[in-house]
Amino acid sequence: DTGVSQNPRHKITKRGQNVTFRCDPISEHNRLYWYRQTLGQGPEFLTYFQNEAQLEKSRLLSDRFSAERPKGSFSTLEIQRTEQGDSAMYLCASSAGLAGGTGELFFGEGSRLTVL
């Protein structure tokens, strides 16, 4: 397995457009997380899935954001009516949970969004 994969790596869009990011986790991992990271800051938690169930959502996840993991494998994060403040790196991470040891998160390389 090649690790967590995210697409697209870069996205430039105009304000008001919708964008969708995809994350393919490590295949045996049942936990999937989305984070947002702005320049010079640490990642901020957005949402968490265990299999197909979305179990946690941050207050950062406004109504314009929606995430899905329909079959408990890949996940999508959609941002509707993008705003300039949405410009950030969107990171996906997966985990085997504590059964895998420490439960550390394995991150993808991120999807960088620029809203003009």
Place this chain on the structure above:
Amino acid sequence: AQKITQTQPGMFVQEKEAVTLDCTYDTSDPSYGLFWYKQPSSGEMIFLIYQGSYDQQNATEGRYSLNFQKARKSANLVISASQLGDSAMYFCAMRDWQAGTALIFGKGTTLSVSS
């Protein structure tokens, strides 16, 4: 309240020297885990080391060790024999079960290693 505090925006060290990156945390949960990640300029977050709240000994992974002082709520990362490739952003993170399963990250410390 901020759960993870990294007070050093930037640190500078010469090759082969040791460096300590500070991290303090706040939780009322007796069961928690502390993590350190490295983020080079390429952007990918790389897991370095983990310390559980009930672990009796400080964690070590190669050149990385975690100086865990539970009473002070600190979990400093020590990198021995720094290398040029250690230049990166370093993040301390915590999972406490009251907050859920996600890791909460600090703002990070930029480490620059010079020859």
